[in-house]
Amino acid sequence: MNKSKLALIIIVALGAVWTGGAWFTGKTAEAEYKTQVENLNKQLTSAKSAVAFSVKIENVRFDRGLFSSEMSYDILIESTQDKTQTWRLPFAGTLYHGPLPLNLVRQFDFSPAVFSSHSQLIKNELTTPWFDYTKEQNPIxxxxxxxxxxxxxxxLxxxxxDIKLEDIAVNWSNAFIKYAATPKxxxxFNYRYDAAKLTLTDKALADIKLADKAETQxxxxxxxxxxxxxxxxxxxxPATNDITTGLYKGKIENLTYTxxxxxxxxxANTIYFNNFNYDYAANENEGMLNxxxxxxxxxxxxxDKNLGGVQLDLQANHLPxxxxAQLIHGIKQQADEKxxxxxxxxxxxxxxxFRISPLALQNTAGKFTGNFNIELAHADFANALKKGNVLSLFKQFSLNIDTDKPALVEFLSTLQQLSGVAKEKADGYAQQQVDRIANTLKKQNVIVEEGGSxxxxxxxxxDKLMLNGNEIPEEYIGLMLFGLMMQSK
Known part of the structure; x- marks a missing residue:
């Protein structure tokens, strides 16, 4: 047998194996697809309290062919705050069977797979606005x-x-959301946006709570x-009581509020963060959140006035x-203060x-750093105050502040300039204030100066309260707390 006939036989045999394999794995591919969708739905259910929307994939259907199956499904999106806000998005596409899905082979990717699929949003009466928002590109x-x-x-x-509604406008660049999971x-979810802008006006501002309502709201x-x-x-x-735990981290090159x-x-007032990094971790252990x-x-x-680089790291542990969950529910329902x-x-x-370690601000003149650590032993404040044993309330307590005085001067000067004061005048005022306060606190042994800090x-x-190495008698603490309580009344 010559080489050309042998090659032809091998090609035909491989084609038959591939065709038979694709046909045989069609049912497996569809079943696995549904299983993975169910697993993904569980993850999406866990995410709803974090993103204020519930998302679910429903009505998965197949029409099986030899190398692939035509498929369709719906993505149901519902607001967790307003049940009238509901969107059902229909999708259609193709599920390519393994062991070598045809769509991957076309891309010269010969990695074996159970299935590979591609689908997109269907245009109908309900989804036509979505196509309008994206100028007739398929939105998803x-x-x-x-x-x-x-x-x-x-x-995804x-x-x-670009969306413009009565009191909300949003525009965004191309973006993606990726989800990956293994048995172990x-x-x-990984996600990326190159750029996005949200504008709130009129009714959309109703829930914005500003500190100075009378003047600005x-x-x-x-x-x-x-x-x-x-x-x-x-x-x-997933955690109990609809509390979301897990890991949330990312980086935003520029974040601006105007x-x-x-x-x-x-x-207009503008707050601008450059290279903002966030890293949030939450876990539940034996009914306690950390x-x-x-x-x-x-x-x-x-x-446009630079306050410097900022850092805030905090921990909150052993929270039932x-x-x-009751606290979050009460706040959402606007429960009374009592x-x-x-x-x-x-x-x-x-x-x-609770720990703050650190709260830090660094500008061109130096750095301000604060650390706070408090762990309660019990919460019987009235009894501890009555017995004059306030320190018994705490397992741990410490408050440390370390600041370069030039950094504090620059910070106060910047705040003055934001109020419209000229830089030269603001610098002089800030220097006077820092010197005056530092001298007063130093005389009272509240602070210790070392060089320029x-x-x-x-x-x-x-079991003793120490201020800069000096003991504060516990009766002074009781008197001080009593005075604070009287002032609050």
Whole structure:
């Protein structure tokens, strides 16, 4: 037999094996697809409290062919806050059977797979506006695959778009959301936006709570929220009582908040973060929640005045899951202050542990750093105060502040300049204020100066409250707390 005939026989045999394999794995591919969709739905259900929307894939259907199956399904999106806000998005596409899915082979990818699929949003009466938003590009396309190692990958690609409603406007660049999971690894979502902008006006501002309501809320006309180059990761772990735990981290190159006012005499206020990094972790252990939160930005600017780089790392541990759920529910339902305070007291009775380590601000003149650590032993404040044994409330307590005085001067000067004061005058005022306050606190032994820095250290050490190494008698603490309570009344 010559080589050409042998080659032809081999090609025909391989083709028959591939064809038979694709036909045989069609049923398996469809069953595995449904299984993976069910697993993904569980993850999406866990995510609803974090994103304020529930998302579910429904009505998965197939029309099987030799190498592939035509498929369709719906994505149901519902607001967790307003049940009238519901969208059903129909999708259709093709599920390519293994062991060598045809769509991958066309891309010269010969990796064996159980299935590989491509689908996109169907245009109908309900979804036509979505196509209008994206200027007739298909708004959403989806690619999903599963290999024989049970490694599952899903990618949702979003076309650039622009939406303008009565009181909300949104525009965004091309974006994607990817989901990956293995039998040994919890599934995680990766997402990216090159640019996005959200503008809130009129009714959309109703829920914005500003600190100075009387002066600003009535004439606030719009808020712009813009971001550039967002890369993020979200790993969701289900917890009890609809509390979402897991890992949330990412980086935003530029994040800007701009506040516009109806009063023509008031200029817009802009808050700008450069290279903002966030890393949030939450876990539940034996009915208790633990949070570990990290925030960093290379610079924080307000109306083009640079306050410097900022860092805030905090932890909140040993929080009862059921009480945190009650607190969140009470806040959402706008419960009265007494009810909220009762829940907070019950949380304190479980001896939570809070840490800020650090709160830091660094500018061109130096750095300000604060650290706070408090862990309660019990929450019987009235009895401890009555017995004059306030320190018994705490397992741990410390407050440390370390600041370079030139950094504090620059910070205060920048705040003055934001109020319209000229830089030279603001610098002089800030220097005078820092010198005056530092001298007063130094005389009172509240701070210790070392070179150009000022330090404050308050901590419980061996059941004694120490301020910069000097003991504060406990009766002074009781008198001080009593005075604070009287002032609050």
């Amino acid at each position: 396309t989806a690619d999903i695959s599963l290999n024989y190692m049970q490694e599952f990958d899903a990618a 690609n979003l076309a650039a778009g 690894k919890q599934g995680e 009535s004439d606030l006309s719009a808020i712009d929220i813009e971001l550039q180059n967002l890369d993020g990761l979200m790993q969701i772990i 506040y516009h006012f109806a009063d023509n005499k008031k200029t 949070y570990d939160i990290h925030n960093r930005a290379d610079s924080l600017k307000i109306n 899951t059921n009480l945190v 009810e909220i305070n009762e829940i907070l007291l019950k949380i304190l009775e479980n001896q939570p542990h 000022a330090k404050f250290n308050l901590a419980i050490v061996n």
